[in-house]
Amino acid sequence: MIERAVLTRADISRALVRISHEILEANRGSADLVLLGIPTRGVTLAHRIAAEIERIEPDGPVPVGTLDVTMYRDDLTLTRTRTPGPTHLPLRGIDGAVVVLVDDVLYSGRTIRAAFDALSDLGRARAVRLAVLVDRGHREFPIRADFIGKNLPSSARERVNVRLCEVDGDDAVTIAGGEAA
Amino acid sequence: MRHLLRTRDLTRDEAIHILDIALDMAAVQNREVKKLPTLRGKTVVNLFFEDSTRTRISFEAAAKRLSADVINFSARGSSISKGESLKDTAQTLQALGADGVVIRHPVSGAPQVLAVSGWITAGVINAGDGTHEHPTQGLLDAFTIRQRVHGAGARGRGLDGVRVIIVGDILHSRVARSNVWLLTTLGAHVHLVAPPTLLPVDTSGWPVTTGFDLDGALAGHPDVVMMLRIQEERMHGSFFPSSREYTRTWGLDGPRFRALQPDTIVMHPGPMNRGLEIAPIAADSPQSTVREQVANGVSVRMSALYVLLSGERETATVSGDGATEHHAIQQRSAAQ
DSSP: OOEEEEEOHHHHHHHHHHHHHHHHHHHTSSTTEEEEEOTTHHHHHHHHHHHHHHHHSOSSOOOEEEOOOGGGOSOTTTSSOOOOOOOBOOTTOSTTOEEEEEEEEESSSHHHHHHHHHHHHHOOOSEEEEEEEEEOOOOSSSOOOSEEEEEOOOOTTEEEEEEOHHHHSSOEEEEEESTTO | OOOBOOGGGOOHHHHHHHHHHHHHHHHHHTSSSOOOOTTTTOEEEEEESSOOHHHHHHHHHHHHHTTOEEEEEESTTSGGGGTOOHHHHHHHHHHHTOSEEEEEESSTTHHHHHHHSSSOOSEEEEEEETTTBOHHHHHHHHHHHHHHHHGGGOTTOOOTTOEEEEESOTTTOHHHHHHHHHHHHTTOEEEEEOOGGGSOSOOTTSSSEEESOHHHHHHTOOSEEEEOOOOGGGOOSOOSSOHHHHHHHHSBOHHHHHTSOTTOEEEOOSSOOBTTTBOHHHHTSTTBOHHHHHHHHHHHHHHHHHHHHSSOOOOOOOOTTHHHHHHHHHHHHHHO
């Protein structure tokens, strides 16, 4: 299968720096920000963005958490049993916070829809935003991302792979399949 | 996994998988909204041919916290007391559209019959059958031990090297059997202590050591002491001369409890006979996990229900009249 690189390590790093600036700009600073990563790679990205925001505006640490949406998915009966992961909220909770959901790839939008349900069981955020590294289109819900690393128009037959150092040993976004299929 | 009938069949990975999911379910119990939408629209039937309030409400709480609909079906005062067969009861449940059946039955192997008979398509959870197994009790005990031993680092780990002694009526205890298989699968060493009359005749096929001497076993400083209930309802023979004598020889009384290492945990599946197999000083001490076991029971049962009832259902065939209803259910879900 042909695998073609879309983003290199440097591209990913630049995209995350830009997203961090955009989050700060939209929020006018880092007050009340809470970053929630969606496992697995969304969590890694959330930690990287938080570190970047703290570097740009050193107003103290940005709370980062993990939001597992498995139990809220609408496709649990369509695939084999999924393994849920832990949900960790920062100590302050999410009440009144501006929650930025962070995920690696935005595709059908079903994960994010599930995340909305999960969030509403945890508290009432003042606002919810969405940051993704790659937006590959093919939405099945009226959902869009506020902060996007790269728009990557793709065929539904293709597969977008995000690899991150902390999880996979290197940083890269690749696309595989498509024409060959 | 389609059914949970015995811990003897569980692999180490499967067991750890269920315990890890239970950890996430436990986190839900501490939230303000203690409910997940995961099993919305699924029906879980609690089919109890033996009285057990504790186990039934634990399963009921678990199913409700996953948003499943729960139907309680107890033998007393139902069609079963009028002589209905297990097959007819099962086909009734099938017609009701049960997705999961939690069954407790006085006959060993009844859940197995329900699972393999083809009468129903539902996933079956054994909630205690005769003197065979009670797998969710084994899982909640393993979960409780794992939390006490590994604390925050428990996820993904087994019970390697943990030394457990199980004391009491091993002969009639399905709790002991489920624990023997599960705890040893997870790497623990299990030692059984009982009066000779309450130990099965042949335990050579069990991965355990056995003995009659409680004081000798306690002198080895075990990590876990699990006391079993003396089940009055099963004491039809002369298994020991008197309850006083049982307490003196095999009960966890004050002096024995005080001689334990401070980090040895004391477990009991409940309900306790205070003063018989366990002294109040042991049951109410910080080393006792009795109340934790109850709370963990809900988390572990949520995990088991999730593992069994979510995911693509393997195709199952229904024999007899159930087939038409099953077909209707499939059509309904296809239309959604």
